[in-house]
Amino acid sequence: MKNGDLVRSKASVASALALALAIPNIAWAQSGAAEEEDTGEIVVTGERANEFGTDTVQSGSFRNAKILDVPLTIAVIPAAVLQSQQAIELIDAVRNTPGVSSTGTGTVAYQNITIRGITADTRANFRLNGSLNVISATAFPLENKDRVEVLKGASALYYGFSSPAGIVNLVMKRPTRELLFSTTTFGDTNSGIGQHADLGDTMGIFGYRLNAVAAHLDSGIDYADGARYMASGTFDLKPTNNLTITADIEWFQKHIVEPAFFVLTQPAVGTAMPIPDVQLLEAKTNIGGADWDYNKTHELNLLGKVVYEIAADWDVSGYYGQSRMVRFRNNPQFGFLNLAQQTTSLNPSSATYGVGRVQFSGQQAVFKNTNYALEVNGKFRFGNITNEVLIGASRTLRANASSPNVRQSFTQNFVRPVYIPNPSIPYSAMPPVSKIDDKGIYLFNRLSFNDVVQVLGGIRKSWYKNDGSINTITKTPYTAEPMAYSVGAVIKPVEWASIYGTYIEGLEETPAAPSNTDNATAVFDPTISSQYEAGIKIQPRSNLLFQAAYFKIDRGAAYVGPPLPGQTLGHYYTDGRQIYEGAEFSLTGYVVPDLAVNVAAMVLSAKYRDQPVIAGNRVDGTPKSSWSVSGEYRLSWLDPQLKISGGVYHTGSQAVNANNQAFADPYTTFDVGGSYTFVMGEREVVARINGQNVGGKKYWSSVGGNSLGMAPPPSVKLSLAFKY
Numbered sequence: 001m002k003n004g005d006l007v008r009s010k011a012s013v014a015s016a017l018a019l020a021l022a023i024p025n026i027a028w029a030q031s032g033a034a035e036e037e038d039t040g041e042i043v044v045t046g047e048r049a050n051e052f053g054t055d056t057v058q059s060g061s062f063r064n065a066k067i068l069d070v071p072l073t074i075a076v077i078p079a080a081v082l083q084s085q086q087a088i089e090l091i092d093a094v095r096n097t098p099g100v101s102s103t104g105t106g107t108v109a110y111q112n113i114t115i116r117g118i119t120a121d122t123r124a125n126f127r128l129n130g131s132l133n134v135i136s137a138t139a140f141p142l143e144n145k146d147r148v149e150v151l152k153g154a155s156a157l158y159y160g161f162s163s164p165a166g167i168v169n170l171v172m173k174r175p176t177r178e179l180l181f182s183t184t185t186f187g188d189t190n191s192g193i194g195q196h197a198d199l200g201d202t203m204g205i206f207g208y209r210l211n212a213v214a215a216h217l218d219s220g221i222d223y224a225d226g227a228r229y230m231a232s233g234t235f236d237l238k239p240t241n242n243l244t245i246t247a248d249i250e251w252f253q254k255h256i257v258e259p260a261f262f263v264l265t266q267p268a269v270g271t272a273m274p275i276p277d278v279q280l281l282e283a284k285t286n287i288g289g290a291d292w293d294y295n296k297t298h299e300l301n302l303l304g305k306v307v308y309e310i311a312a313d314w315d316v317s318g319y320y321g322q323s324r325m326v327r328f329r330n331n332p333q334f335g336f337l338n339l340a341q342q343t344t345s346l347n348p349s350s351a352t353y354g355v356g357r358v359q360f361s362g363q364q365a366v367f368k369n370t371n372y373a374l375e376v377n378g379k380f381r382f383g384n385i386t387n388e389v390l391i392g393a394s395r396t397l398r399a400n401a402s403s404p405n406v407r408q409s410f411t412q413n414f415v416r417p418v419y420i421p422n423p424s425i426p427y428s429a430m431p432p433v434s435k436i437d438d439k440g441i442y443l444f445n446r447l448s449f450n451d452v453v454q455v456l457g458g459i460r461k462s463w464y465k466n467d468g469s470i471n472t473i474t475k476t477p478y479t480a481e482p483m484a485y486s487v488g489a490v491i492k493p494v495e496w497a498s499i500y501g502t503y504i505e506g507l508e509e510t511p512a513a514p515s516n517t518d519n520a521t522a523v524f525d526p527t528i529s530s531q532y533e534a535g536i537k538i539q540p541r542s543n544l545l546f547q548a549a550y551f552k553i554d555r556g557a558a559y560v561g562p563p564l565p566g567q568t569l570g571h572y573y574t575d576g577r578q579i580y581e582g583a584e585f586s587l588t589g590y591v592v593p594d595l596a597v598n599v600a601a602m603v604l605s606a607k608y609r610d611q612p613v614i615a616g617n618r619v620d621g622t623p624k625s626s627w628s629v630s631g632e633y634r635l636s637w638l639d640p641q642l643k644i645s646g647g648v649y650h651t652g653s654q655a656v657n658a659n660n661q662a663f664a665d666p667y668t669t670f671d672v673g674g675s676y677t678f679v680m681g682e683r684e685v686v687a688r689i690n691g692q693n694v695g696g697k698k699y700w701s702s703v704g705g706n707s708l709g710m711a712p713p714p715s716v717k718l719s720l721a722f723k724y
Contacts, residue, residue, distance in 0.1 A: 051543055052080050052589055052596035052632065057149060068537050069454070071488045071500035073549045073584065075150040079173070081598065082142055084632050084645050084675065086186070086690045086717040090140050093148045094168070095649055096628060098584050098602035100150065103621035103704035108219045108712060109258045109295035109329075110139045111702070115152055116553065117580050117606040117622030118165035123367060123398055124509060125162050127169045128301055129248055132321035133159070133369045133396055134170070138297040141230040141252050143184075143196045144211035146173045153504065153531050153551065160396045160438040161464060161509050164529045164553055172248055174234050175207025176200035186719035190220035194228075207236040217256050220713035221284055223291035226256030242309040253298040260288030260332035260358050261702065261709040262414075263516045265339050266562055266570050266657060269613060273661035274343040275708065276414070278698050283713040288358050289417035293330035300324050314378035323369045330425060331361040331405075331515060333707075334414055354415035361515060362425035365402040366433075371395070384450040391443050398436040402521065403428045434523075436509070439463040440484075452492050460484040466509075466523065478525050482507055496541075501534040510558055513572035514705055517560055524574045527556025544589035553580040557608055559620065559658035560705045570657075570706055576611030578619055580604065594634040598647075601627035608658065617660040621704025623652035630671070641677040645690070646670070654703040664708065667699035673717075684723040691716045 057067055057074050067074055075097030077087075087093045091111045094100045102111040103119060113120050120126070126136040134140075142148070152166040159167065179201040187193040194215025200208060213230040232250040239245070267273055303321035310316055336342050336356040375392035406428050410420050444458040461483055468477040488502035510524040535549030557576040564571050582604035590596050604626075606619040618624075630647030634640060649669050656662040673690035693714040702709030 135325040288332040292422040529555035
């Protein structure tokens with residue numbers, strides 16, 4: 001389809017509901033104290049009172065909105081859960097929500113995540129404090145986060161062009177009302193160790209929150225160690241009753257040896273693909289055999305916001321922010337000399353048992369996102385009818401420069417890998433910067449009838465331009481000027497329950513071809529998506545929430561298929577459609593005062609359509625089912641300061657490629673842990689221990705695009721936190 005045909009054939013749309021619902025009375029509140037409604041005042045908080053449950057959300061337009069009023073599925077992982085589970089990486093947090101998995105890369109350096117089987121765009125689907133579009137091709141620190149939110153489904157009307165997977169929102173800790181100072185020493189049985197410091201206070205009209213981390217990393221995989229650092233600050237200023245100013249800054253760095261992952265040789269269509277038996281591999285083995293192939297990243301995020309209350313129920317707000325990430329990577333990938341070597345079921349005495357080649361691809365890259373927006377938000381009241389209006393304009397500029405890969409390969413054996421000396425792979429020169437400009441103006445309206453029936457609608461006019469250049473591959477610049485619409489309704493028969501339905505359309509950026517394809521880094525025209533969702537939410541009290549939803553998403557297909565004639569790597573195709581249909585439910589919060597739970601499950605049918613070769617196949621990297629049960633129990637009958645925790649996490653089988661020539665087995669892992677709070681002198685001390693994958697399960701933690709990444713070995717995490 002030609003560019004103009006695409007735009008004319010269907011109006012591109014995206015999640016109008018994300019704004020129409022809780023037109024934000026932007027107080028920049030933090031969870032815990034954020035339930036003070038419609039004050040227009042800045043709210044400063046400290047740690048949540050060790051609460052697992054939550055009844056408000058901070059994503060997109062939903063800042064401070066009640067979850068019952070949000071007509072989309074939302075998973076909130078608050079600080080209490082992050083601390084209880086000693087979550088270090090993003091995947092540690094989002095595994096508490098169903099339908100989230102990792103795909104397309106090894107998991108030690110960072111994770112590419114999928115939501116409902118759809119890959120979250122590393123440049124478009126991650127937000128900081130509900131606003132700044134941050135770069136996710138690295139590992140986000142969690143020590144300075146108050147919560148992680150996953151808003152599932154299309155959300156581009158508020159945020160601009162983005163994948164219909166959903167938005168991952170990382171909410172930073174904000175200033176405390178009173179002086180807080182804490183330090184935490186942490187480590188694990190793989191020899192990792194680190195220190196975290198947290199300082200916050202409010203003095204008159206000014207509040208601040210500072211966090212810093214320094215840590216030595218050890219994944220438990222041979223050679224795969226490194227270090228990470230983080231420094232951040234959030235600052236709140238309220239010079240007058242009507243004016244609120246916030247400034248947020250976050251810098252973090254990570255460098256770690258990146259183990260190789262498997263890139264499989266794809267046979268002809270209709271032929272089964274043998275894959276290694278993960279149970280016969282050693283989880284600690286680095287099949288790359290190198291201690292010099294560091295993945296080095298550093299990222300700086302800056303965000304400033306201003307809110308001015310111009311009248312009762314009316315305010316004007318704006319924000320400006322930048323996210324810049326620099327990465328140096330060698331991207332090790334193990335490939336086989338022939339198909340038969342892709343399985344360890346061969347006779348170990350065979351001379352070809354486990355033989356292949358490991359390829360290192362040196363690349364340097366710079367990513368930069370710039371966001372700004374201006375909004376006017378107000379409310380009219382007519383008796384029992386409330387009409388909320390939001391008018392705004394936003395712009396997102398994305399720039400990327402990635403050098404062409406410089407590749408070197410070496411003979412290797414994935415069962416008995418040998419050490420490979422550093423060949424000092426050079427980085428090639430940086431190409432011209434590739435740019436995307438996504439502008440839009442929008443108008444949203446929410447009519448509420450006695451807070452029982454809510455009718456929602458919105459419209460956005462977008463101006464989108466991709467200059468068409470990335471690395472050495474160029475194409476004609478793509479431009480589009482679509483009009484976007486969305487509608488929905490929420491019915492609250494009682495105050496503590498809601499029923500909703502939505503229809504959303506969207507236009508998303510098609511991901512560039514991955515590095516393990518013959519047309520790597522090629523870029524393509526955006527694709528159209530549409531989404532239906534209906535659900536029910538029940539919240540008998542503020543810290544207990546049940547959600548159930550049915551959804552269906554129709555989007556353009558993008559997949560790795562067989563190589564073109566004369567090529568050895570698979571080819572990246574963008575034809576046909578992908579249909580995602582499923583149901584999910586969750587129960588989060590306190591079922592009794594001493595027991596907090598996080599129960600979640602999803603069943604999903606994700607298949608290709610309108611493609612002559614793979615129509616009806618399962619979308620690769622997408623489990624048919626996933627579920628988790630985790631929680632924390634306070635032993636108040638024995639000692640109120642003693643808690644035990646645990647979790648069970650299950651992921652179903654996943655197709656390795658779009659041709660469904662192989663499937664990774666399902667897996668279930670178990671965690672156990674506990675904490676104890678006591679007083680040492682005048683200091684409160686919290687000791688924690690958590691065992692992850694205590695059964696030592698071996699499994700493929702990253703599946704899709706003809707690649708497999710093995711999960712790291714089990715580990716036990718320990719920490720000792722002091723509050724002064």
